[in-house]
Amino acid sequence: MTAAAAAAAKLKEIHSKGADIYHGDICKGKIGELLEEFSVPKGLLPVDEIEELGFNRSSGFLWFKMMKKKEHKFKSIGQTVIYNVEITCFLEKGHLSKLTGVKTKELMLPVGITDILVGEPSPDMIKFTTAVGVSRSYPASAFAPQE
Helix, strand or coil: CCHHHHHHHHHHHHHCCCCEEEECCHHHHHHHHHHHHCCCCHHHCCCCCEEEEEEECCCCEEEEEECCCEEEEECCCCEEEEEEEEEEEEEECCEEEEEEEEEEEECCEEEEEEEEEECCCCCCEEEEEECCCCEEEEEHHHHCCCC
16 A cells, blocks of 8 residues: 555545545436535546445545546546546545546656645636646636536
């Protein structure tokens, strides 16, 4: 187990007490509801086949586990994002912080995304910060759900 995976497992263990936990088909709808409630575009996490979803409302800790890793290309901005089997973060209005399990390809290398801020640097933008401190902003419209 990697250090990041161990840290995520520890957070999940701590925050699962008092969390709402869902399994199976209901998970995809629940994650959509949570993202909408917290003003995060649903298309930001285009994930399928979620087998477990947990959210601790008092701490804001969110985790979900998919059946398999997913790679998604956001065509309008030309960015490929890799979603690991397990993703964790702290969710608050317009903000996913301490994100684990999500990487973007930069110069052909996967780099972890640690922070997503909706409405930064302007209301119609989303700012992504990586584990190495590099940040980029993209139009929020690029993350509208694809039907």
